[in-house]
Every structure is written in structure tokens, then in C-alpha cells.
Amino acid sequence: MTKQPVLHGPRHILLRYLSVSLFSRTAICCGILIALMELLALLDQMTPILRRHLGITGVLTYMILHLPAMMQTALPLSVLIGALLMLTQMTISSEVAILRASGLSPVGFLRLIVPATLAIGLLGIVLEDQITPRTELALASWWNRTDPHPEEGHAFWFHVPRGQASTCGMPVTNQSTASELAHVGYVTHAGHEAWEIDLYDRDSSGRLLRTLHADHADHNSTKGWTLHDIRCTAVSFADLNATAEDDTAPEARWINPFGPADMLRLSLDSSPLSSGMILDALHGRIATNLTPGYLRASLFERFLRPLSLVVMLLLAMPVIYIPPRTGLRSWLPVWCLGTGLLFIIVQGMFRAMGNAGLLPAPVATVPGLIIFTLAAGTALLRNEDK
Incomplete structure (x- = not known):
């Protein structure tokens, strides 16, 4: 007898469905956050732009050149909110219950979402390492050329x-x-x-x-x-x-x-640097006003970006345990969102101590990931035992 091949089609379809769902919701959340940040930035910069007689062209130039930096800032929170929206909707519509009844465990469910999260994290690395330093320098160059009073500069x-x-x-x-x-x-x-x-x-x-x-x-x-x-x-x-x-x-x-x-x-008060420029600055080959501790912590945090987004995904996972009848009346998504915001704050505190030289770069970036990964894992295990 010949052995029949195992069909992996359904799993691939599910992987594609979850990946597209996460990508789309993350993109929508990122767009909304960027629009809000652009609006706030323009409220602050609109007067200088108009005083320089740059008009609508100046407004569009500022928005386009500042867009990568804002996208980089909005990406972690967008992943958290996008994952919460996707998982909450799937739970309320009983999709999660159907998948679990078909034999898919929470760990298996998580494994299907992690590739999309890592892909977003890699996009964040490229954005932060290659695109943002160039656009922010181009923005600073344009802003300096059009400044009518450069003697008031830094x-x-x-x-x-x-x-x-x-x-x-x-x-x-x-x-x-x-x-x-x-x-x-x-x-x-x-x-x-x-x-x-x-x-x-x-x-x-x-x-x-x-x-x-x-x-x-x-x-x-x-x-x-x-x-x-x-x-x-x-x-x-x-x-x-x-x-x-x-x-x-x-x-x-x-x-x-x-x-x-x-x-x-x-x-500039602060200017984004690529990883190559950070290494050159640490070896004294380019000028910088940033401390070595800040540069090392930036390098570690940059390449740990995909893992930090996976932690965000883990913090959103408990919403799959919302009872379908409870629906949107459950406070669990709010608690998950609050925990994600706490993770961002704690990471910022560790990073600040690393920038000040109080902690080595690995200690300023890794412990927060470990602490919240263990906390999210504990929450998932406790809900699974109930």
C-alpha cells in the first residue's frame, strides 16, 4: 500500500487568513495613529511654515518627510491594537471556539500569528535603520535651508x-x-x-x-x-x-x-542613526552628540524590535478566553491594552537608564521583554486551566 500524503492546505489557508487579518488591522490602526500625530505636529509647525511663505507645498513636504518617523513610533501600539481587534472579533463570532474544537491549541493558534508579527517587526527594523535616518536628515536640511533666522539655531x-x-x-x-x-x-x-x-x-x-x-x-x-x-x-x-x-x-x-x-x-537635538552610523560613532569615525550608552541601547532595541512585537501579541492573546455571550461587555481587552501600554512605559524606563549609563545596553533592553513574556504566559496558562 502506498502512504497517502498529508494535506497541509487548510493550515496554509488559516495562516494566510490570520496574517492578512493582522496586517490589515495593524495598517488601519497605524494610519489612524499617524493621522493624529501628523495633526498634532502640524498644529505646532504650521505657524513657522507659513511665516517662511512655504505654503501648501511646505506643509506636504513636512508631512511626507516626517511620515517614516511617525510610522516607526506608531508601529508597536498599532500591532497591539490590531491584534486585540482581530482576536476579539474572532472570539465574539465564535471563530476561536470553532478552531479550538477542531483541535487547534492556543499555542498552535499563536504560532500561526507569529510569522506575520515578525514580518511587521522586520519592516520596523528596515524603517528605523534605513528610511527614517535619511528622511529626518532630509527634513532637517530642508528646514535649515528655509530658515529666515538661522542665527537662532542650536x-x-x-x-x-x-x-x-x-x-x-x-x-x-x-x-x-x-x-x-x-x-x-x-x-x-x-x-x-x-x-x-x-x-x-x-x-x-x-x-x-x-x-x-x-x-x-x-x-x-x-x-x-x-x-x-x-x-x-x-x-x-x-x-x-x-x-x-x-x-x-x-x-x-x-x-x-x-x-x-x-x-x-x-x-539637531536628536537625529536618528542607522546601525552602520551607530557603529561608526562608537568608533569615533563620525561626529555625534549622543552618549555611547545611548548608542548601544539603540542598537540593541532596534534589532529586538520583532521580539517586542511578539510580546505585544502575547499580551493581546488572553482575549481569546472571552465568553462569546459576554461579547463587548468584557473588560479583558481593556486590561490587555493597559498591560501593553505598561510594557511600553517599562521599556522606556529601562531605556532611559541605559541612555544615562546606569545600565548596560543588554540590561536596558532585554529584562522588560522577559518580564512581560512571563507575565503573558502565566495569564494564558491560568486561563487554560480554568
Whole structure:
């Protein structure tokens, strides 16, 4: 006798049905949340846009460039609400009861929804790692180019990596031991011009060698940075006595490895970075005003995004135990939603401690996932035993 093949068609149909249901409800919830966030953002930015005479084109440009960042923010909550809507509707319409009567356990039911959740999580990684950094930088560039009062911009500090310092554009005896601390008042032309620049050159022991003030600097794709209207003070040490010599120059080259995009990024309070840029920042290859703890925690949290969405799905699973006769009168979906919001808050608290350097990056990202996974698993087991 020949063995008959096992048919997997019904399971594939169920997998496709649940995946499409979760995708559609998540997309609807994400669209509603994004619309609300866009409305609130426009209420705050509408006056500056109109003062710059950008009109409806400026409004649309702001909305489109800011869309990926808002989608990234709305995605976790959208998955939670979308899963709650799908599972509650299936429970009330007795679909869950029919599936369980056919032999599908809650674990099997969960396994059918997890692939769609992981796919949404991977989409979130691509969005956060590749799309949002580019669109937010493009938004900052557009906003800086259209600013009628750039002198009111954000001042910032940064450190030129050791061995790449310009030493105020003047020759030194051992440049490889020099480092440079820079302060920029504001930037214009999307980071291609910097104003009110103060540079502080130091030796390998941190002792001040010279200071420089330049009214402004501009960037050329071939020449790099050029300082203009320079006033430099050199400090020399001899017999434990420090002497200072002043000098001026119309212009000098600024050997600065950071380009206009880095200057623009530094002028922002916070700017999203891709994983490659985070690694470069941790190794000192690009400028950033973020702490190493913040960068490491961001990297861990980014690649744990699919797991955090699976935890959101687990927190929504208890609604499958709503009695069909109770229907929408049950408070269980509300409790599940509250637990999901608590998960977001706890993750934010751990992340804040990681940003401040109080916790290592793994400790600032993983414990929240473990705690709420165990809590959701316990709730499912207790309901299953009843």
C-alpha cells in the first residue's frame, strides 16, 4: 500500500487568513495613529511654515518627510491594537471556539500569528535603520535651508578624533598627538556653512596648545572646510610659565573629517542613526552628540524590535478566553491594552537608564521583554486551566 500524503492546505489557508487579518488591522490602526500625530505636529509647525511663505507645498513636504518617523513610533501600539481587534472579533463570532474544537491549541493558534508579527517587526527594523535616518536628515536640511533666522539655531560641541585635528589650521610639531574640541554657534545652507566657531587644540595630555575663533567656515567638495576671519592664540610652556601669542589670518584650512551632513546632524537635538552610523560613532569615525550608552541601547532595541512585537501579541492573546455571550461587555481587552501600554512605559524606563549609563545596553533592553513574556504566559496558562 502506498502512504497517502498529508494535506497541509487548510493550515496554509488559516495562516494566510490570520496574517492578512493582522496586517490589515495593524495598517488601519497605524494610519489612524499617524493621522493624529501628523495633526498634532502640524498644529505646532504650521505657524513657522507659513511665516517662511512655504505654503501648501511646505506643509506636504513636512508631512511626507516626517511620515517614516511617525510610522516607526506608531508601529508597536498599532500591532497591539490590531491584534486585540482581530482576536476579539474572532472570539465574539465564535471563530476561536470553532478552531479550538477542531483541535487547534492556543499555542498552535499563536504560532500561526507569529510569522506575520515578525514580518511587521522586520519592516520596523528596515524603517528605523534605513528610511527614517535619511528622511529626518532630509527634513532637517530642508528646514535649515528655509530658515529666515538661522542665527537662532542650536549651538553644539564636538570632538575631532585624535590624529585628525586641524590645530587651528597652523602647523604643529607632532599633529598625531593633538586633539581638537570644537564649538559651533549655528549652521546654514543645510550644514555647508558654520558660524561662530571656536576651536581648542590640546596635546595628548589634555594641555591647551592654542585657541582659535573664526567668524564662519564653508565646505567645498574638493577643498573641504575653510575657516574665515581667524583670530588664534597660541599657548607655550617654558620653565613652568605659560605665555600666549596672538595671531590673525584671513582664512585657513580646517582639517575636519566631518562633512555638512554631520554638522547638520549635530545641530539637531536628536537625529536618528542607522546601525552602520551607530557603529561608526562608537568608533569615533563620525561626529555625534549622543552618549555611547545611548548608542548601544539603540542598537540593541532596534534589532529586538520583532521580539517586542511578539510580546505585544502575547499580551493581546488572553482575549481569546472571552465568553462569546459576554461579547463587548468584557473588560479583558481593556486590561490587555493597559498591560501593553505598561510594557511600553517599562521599556522606556529601562531605556532611559541605559541612555544615562546606569545600565548596560543588554540590561536596558532585554529584562522588560522577559518580564512581560512571563507575565503573558502565566495569564494564558491560568486561563487554560480554568
